[in-house]
Amino acid sequence: MPRAGTSANGRPRPATIRDVAERAGVSVATVSRILSGTYPSAPTTRGRVLRAVRELDYVANARARGLAGGQAKSVAIVVNSVISPHYAHVAQGVQDEAAREGRLCLVGTTGGDADRELATVQLMREEHAEAVILVGNIVVDDAYHERMAGYARALAAAGSQLVLCGRPPLGPDVPAIVVEYDNTAGAHAVTSHLLSAGHERILFLGRRAGYTTPDSRVAGYRAALAAYRVPHDPGLEVDGRMDRQEGYRMMRARLDEGPRDFTAVFACNDLIAAGARQALREQGLRIPDDISLAGFDDLPSAADIDLTTVHVPHEELGRTAVRLALHSETPGTVQHVMLGTHIVVRDSVRRRDVLSA
Amino acid sequence: MPRAGTSANGRPRPATIRDVAERAGVSVATVSRILSGTYPSAPTTRGRVLRAVRELDYVANARARGLAGGQAKSVAIVVNSVISPHYAHVAQGVQDEAAREGRLCLVGTTGGDADRELATVQLMREEHAEAVILVGNIVVDDAYHERMAGYARALAAAGSQLVLCGRPPLGPDVPAIVVEYDNTAGAHAVTSHLLSAGHERILFLGRRAGYTTPDSRVAGYRAALAAYRVPHDPGLEVDGRMDRQEGYRMMRARLDEGPRDFTAVFACNDLIAAGARQALREQGLRIPDDISLAGFDDLPSAADIDLTTVHVPHEELGRTAVRLALHSETPGTVQHVMLGTHIVVRDSVRRRDVLSA
Numbered sequence: 059m060p061r062a063g064t065s066a067n068g069r070p071r072p073a074t075i076r077d078v079a080e081r082a083g084v085s086v087a088t089v090s091r092i093l094s095g096t097y098p099s100a101p102t103t104r105g106r107v108l109r110a111v112r113e114l115d116y117v118a119n120a121r122a123r124g125l126a127g128g129q130a131k132s133v134a135i136v137v138n139s140v141i142s143p144h145y146a147h148v149a150q151g152v153q154d155e156a157a158r159e160g161r162l163c164l165v166g167t168t169g170g171d172a173d174r175e176l177a178t179v180q181l182m183r184e185e186h187a188e189a190v191i192l193v194g195n196i197v198v199d200d201a202y203h204e205r206m207a208g209y210a211r212a213l214a215a216a217g218s219q220l221v222l223c224g225r226p227p228l229g230p231d232v233p234a235i236v237v238e239y240d241n242t243a244g245a246h247a248v249t250s251h252l253l254s255a256g257h258e259r260i261l262f263l264g265r266r267a268g269y270t271t272p273d274s275r276v277a278g279y280r281a282a283l284a285a286y287r288v289p290h291d292p293g294l295e296v297d298g299r300m301d302r303q304e305g306y307r308m309m310r311a312r313l314d315e316g317p318r319d320f321t322a323v324f325a326c327n328d329l330i331a332a333g334a335r336q337a338l339r340e341q342g343l344r345i346p347d348d349i350s351l352a353g354f355d356d357l358p359s360a361a362d363i364d365l366t367t368v369h370v371p372h373e374e375l376g377r378t379a380v381r382l383a384l385h386s387e388t389p390g391t392v393q394h395v396m397l398g399t400h401i402v403v404r405d406s407v408r409r410r411d412v413l414s415a
Numbered sequence: 416m417p418r419a420g421t422s423a424n425g426r427p428r429p430a431t432i433r434d435v436a437e438r439a440g441v442s443v444a445t446v447s448r449i450l451s452g453t454y455p456s457a458p459t460t461r462g463r464v465l466r467a468v469r470e471l472d473y474v475a476n477a478r479a480r481g482l483a484g485g486q487a488k489s490v491a492i493v494v495n496s497v498i499s500p501h502y503a504h505v506a507q508g509v510q511d512e513a514a515r516e517g518r519l520c521l522v523g524t525t526g527g528d529a530d531r532e533l534a535t536v537q538l539m540r541e542e543h544a545e546a547v548i549l550v551g552n553i554v555v556d557d558a559y560h561e562r563m564a565g566y567a568r569a570l571a572a573a574g575s576q577l578v579l580c581g582r583p584p585l586g587p588d589v590p591a592i593v594v595e596y597d598n599t600a601g602a603h604a605v606t607s608h609l610l611s612a613g614h615e616r617i618l619f620l621g622r623r624a625g626y627t628t629p630d631s632r633v634a635g636y637r638a639a640l641a642a643y644r645v646p647h648d649p650g651l652e653v654d655g656r657m658d659r660q661e662g663y664r665m666m667r668a669r670l671d672e673g674p675r676d677f678t679a680v681f682a683c684n685d686l687i688a689a690g691a692r693q694a695l696r697e698q699g700l701r702i703p704d705d706i707s708l709a710g711f712d713d714l715p716s717a718a719d720i721d722l723t724t725v726h727v728p729h730e731e732l733g734r735t736a737v738r739l740a741l742h743s744e745t746p747g748t749v750q751h752v753m754l755g756t757h758i759v760v761r762d763s764v765r766r767r768d769v770l771s772a
Contacts, residue, residue: 130538140497162538164538
């Protein structure tokens with residue numbers, strides 16, 4: 059190997075990135091990241107590298123550095139909206155893991171519109187995002203399956219990886235990584251908690267037939283009732299979407315209907331629970347003294363209202379999505395990971411007082 | 416003008432987008448949006464356009480359609496993180512207004528790292544985002560001013576517009592739109608509310624010298640004390656960052672220090688307030704009976720803990736940013752808008768009982 063700055067025939071040759079790395083005592087990868095400016099680096103390391111660059115008169119190949127005409131490496135996450143804390147926390151997990159890996163993080167919001175989702179995925183692909191992570195609740199039908207398969211193949215062809223978070227797998231012939239968490243087991247656990255506290259008439263707020271997340275939670279609720287041999291009453295399932303205003307609306311409407319025929323409420327998520335709680339409090343009903351309440355998600359705000367709920371590992375979902383995507387051997391890997399959920403017991407559930415309730 | 420499909424010399428010419436628009440009875444812009452797939456459209460309109468395309472055998476110029484090698488129009492917002500509900504709601508406002516205007520919305524998260532911010536802004540510029548909106552709390556020094564001025568000019572040169580949200584203006588020579596909200600007036604109002612309820616010893620949680628948002632709120636707090644001729648005690652100002660864990664830490668540490676020398680707490684934001692409230696409750700202190708508490712932001716979760724706070728128009732901030740950016744006559748406009756804040760009175764503040772407190 060010629061001395062740095064001298065080519066095989068003895069004439070001076072331009073310094074390479076390898077020369078800079080050797081002079082600075084770091085790896086080539088470190089030099090690359092520091093020069094492309096996408097990686098936070100310790101000031102002393104940075105100083106050594108920049109000094110080596112100066113001393114060796116190193117002119118980076120702009121293309122190799124990914125600057126002129128190239129772009130910083132990135133991962134992308136596509137969600138309905140960021141005001142849903144669940145999505146925001148998954149995105150945070152993606153951002154944290156991306157930063158650790160020296161990538162930028164882009165979040166696309168679709169408002170639940172399939173056209174915007176398509177356009178956003180296309181944009182991310184043109185952006186050469188290494189991973190495109192789709193998160194959230196969806197209706198799974200043939201059109202959906204085709205659309206996802208289309209994304210997966212287009213992304214794989216562009217050297218990128220599709221990851222689905224919190225959605226069911228697409229089958230072995232679609233090159234997608236799927237990271238899920240166990241909705242059904244979590245719902246089963248919290249419903250069992252209510253049943254074992256003596257509640258047999260449990261109102262479920264937030265059914266939404268056809269949507270994977272509420273469907274899985276309703277399934278867990280029903281399975282727990284069956285396990286306890288409590289008759290399933292579809293009249294105790296209230297349809298609605300997974301936000302606070304809907305929780306308020308559903309609870310308020312039910313209370314307005316007439317005498318209460320339930321002693322506990324299982325809200326499909328913590329946002330619904332917060333809205334339902336507001337409606338209950340407006341009617342002078344105390345939790346848990348008058349009525350027990352449980353949610354799902356374990357959002358940070360759940361602790362503020364002492365809510366018994368199901369913990370969902372939101373940030374771990376995001377981190378896992380990025381880790382699997384960036385470390386899969388080839389783009390277009392098929393993988394399926396299921397993260398666990400567990401119940402968090404706080405103070406919103408009380409034993410049903412058989413004599414008074 | 417030759418008949419659609421016929422050129423001036425009578426030979427058939429390819430159909431243009433204008434021909435399609437005329438045949439479908441819509442504008443050229445509508446045809447363009449429908450074909451590029453980034454715009455939700457009424458099924459009947461879409462049907463007419465697609466039929467016209469078929470009948471005229473129209474082959475879109477891919478570049479003109481922004482598909483092959485081009486990209487869908489987008490606006491970008493750059494924040495520290497999306498788990499802060501304030502940032503998430505501003506991003507939601509950006510997303511909503513962008514969707515209304517037929518643009519995609521990209522959110523970049525920086526984790527507060529200036530290198531990542533730079534790389535993200537560069538990426539958005541290469542993406543030809545029409546507006547790049549930077550949000551949030553910052554240290555304003557010469558380095559910051561230079562960095563922002565650099566962004567503004569680079570973006571203007573690329574036909575894009577820099578917007579700063581919730582940050583002070585950069586001066587008339589920097590081509591940036593600035594959309595702010597009145598932190599100082601809001602803090603003044605809520606502190607006056609506490610003072611008029613008889614509280615003279617008000618603990619401020621979340622001072623962070625040099626950062627624009629807490630600095631403005633501390634300024635409002637101090638100005639209200641001065642207006643009520645209550646002596647300012649710097650020992651009543653506790654340093655910390657604007658999140659829930661910090662609120663808990665600050666309150667807990669203060670309570671552990673010894674006998675309480677304050678009757679009210681003004682938390683720099685609602686997240687701090689929620690954390691402080693947890694620490695207070697753990698010590699058996701009731702709000703407002705034992706101690707009054709106020710926050711800032713009026714996050715949706717503030718109502719769940721009956722928190723008196725200051726309303727910040729988060730989503731309007733985002734919508735305004737997009738509206739001003741997309742409708743400014745030329746890229747590189749200088750504009751400064753200040754949105755108002757107002758106090759929201761709930762149940763966390765009580766008159767100070769002079770006999771017992």
